Amino acid sequence: MYNIIDLFSGCGGLSYGFELADYQTLLGLDFDEAAVKSFEHNHKGSLGVHGDITQITAEDIYGKIGGKQIDVIVGGPPCQGMSLSGPRKFHDPRNQLYLSYIRLVAEIQPKAFVIENVPGLIGLYKGAIKESILEEFANLGYTVSYQVLNAAEFGVPQARRRVFFVGIKGSDKKFQFPIQTHFFEHEWITAEQAISDLPLLEDSFGNEIEHYISKPMNEFQQYARRNSNHVLNHQATNHSEVTKKIISLVPEGGNYKDLPEEYKGTRRFNVAWTRYHSQKPAPTIDTGHRHHFHFKCNRVPTVRENARFQSFPDDFVFLGNRTQQYRQVGNAVPPLLAKVIADALKPYLS
Numbered sequence: 001m002y003n004i005i006d007l008f009s010g011c012g013g014l015s016y017g018f019e020l021a022d023y024q025t026l027l028g029l030d031f032d033e034a035a036v037k038s039f040e041h042n043h044k045g046s047l048g049v050h051g052d053i054t055q056i057t058a059e060d061i062y063g064k065i066g067g068k069q070i071d072v073i074v075g076g077p078p079c080q081g082m083s084l085s086g087p088r089k090f091h092d093p094r095n096q097l098y099l100s101y102i103r104l105v106a107e108i109q110p111k112a113f114v115i116e117n118v119p120g121l122i123g124l125y126k127g128a129i130k131e132s133i134l135e136e137f138a139n140l141g142y143t144v145s146y147q148v149l150n151a152a153e154f155g156v157p158q159a160r161r162r163v164f165f166v167g168i169k170g171s172d173k174k175f176q177f178p179i180q181t182h183f184f185e186h187e188w189i190t191a192e193q194a195i196s197d198l199p200l201l202e203d204s205f206g207n208e209i210e211h212y213i214s215k216p217m218n219e220f221q222q223y224a225r226r227n228s229n230h231v232l233n234h235q236a237t238n239h240s241e242v243t244k245k246i247i248s249l250v251p252e253g254g255n256y257k258d259l260p261e262e263y264k265g266t267r268r269f270n271v272a273w274t275r276y277h278s279q280k281p282a283p284t285i286d287t288g289h290r291h292h293f294h295f296k297c298n299r300v301p302t303v304r305e306n307a308r309f310q311s312f313p314d315d316f317v318f319l320g321n322r323t324q325q326y327r328q329v330g331n332a333v334p335p336l337l338a339k340v341i342a343d344a345l346k347p348y349l350s
Helices: 013-020 033-042 058-064 093-108 119-139 191-195 219-225 241-248 303-309 322-331 335-348
Strands: 003-007 024-030 047-050 072-075 112-117 142-150 161-169
Touching (some): 003 013, 013 024, 033 047, 033 322, 058 093, 072 093, 112 119, 112 335, 191 303, 303 322
Antiparallel strands (some): 142 161
16 A cells, blocks of 8 residues: 655545555644644544644654655646746745745655646646746656646546646656546536435525435446445525526526527626536536536536535535635545546555
8 A cells, every 4th residue: 555645635536546546644734724633633543733834844744654654746737926037047945835846855765656737737838937937846856747637537527628747757748638537427427427315405405414316326326325325515506586487597518608688798708607517527616606507407506516426425525614614625526537648646655
């Protein structure tokens, strides 16, 4: 069994996927206190650390994990604030979060690392940030490959595109990314297939503990429910009557462009008033909960519905207030996508 640590862990979707592939998570580090609590609650035997990565050293980490070996470092350093201005270029202070991730890889020297980020990072500053990342890790002795993956092609009921960088230490072999493998019924999992066994909450806001309305209706639902006999984090948002009326006017798969003229201007950007399509994967889950709506009900999806779209199983519980829970789900790496990468990485670690 290989040991990992998760930097910028959030609630731990990336490391949870590695655990599904039989890795052991030793530690998760994040600046979001509520997310760290969720991480520790769901990663049994792992330590959640609430802290600033720029102030943490490898010595600190080894002290917290009892000196255990770290085989892989995973994480998703945010690219907000990224800069290539001035003569120091990539070493601009605004890149401090990425630089701290690289520093810890340099200090710990794991066998491999995995970075996840938004696809736009590749083209940022005409690709200069991407090239700087590759150069920094090459200087540390890592052979790095990167690729944009669509989570829907790997068993996740969500069309979420993210770039992954995978580095292998001391080898000229580049990591080969997995080809698409749908799992389950060998096809994309639709939004309806993902959540059709959950209460619709059309006439109530839901309770702290809810119950399934049917037996699992497909392999994805069997996966989601394998360790759970009830539903948590499944409570509806109390929308105003005006909001509910506007949502009701949006057809399945539609958005603000499908609204009558008097409502089109209420929110004018590309994802405003988007209603999911029941027969397609959900669009990318974000950290808010205002602009995407259930394919049937006139409300935003619940935290649990979004967690299903992210491929979290139902026994993964999100702590904190509702806004914090939505943020944790939206920021996470889909566990099933992480599992695919974790499985593909194993031959490079032996």
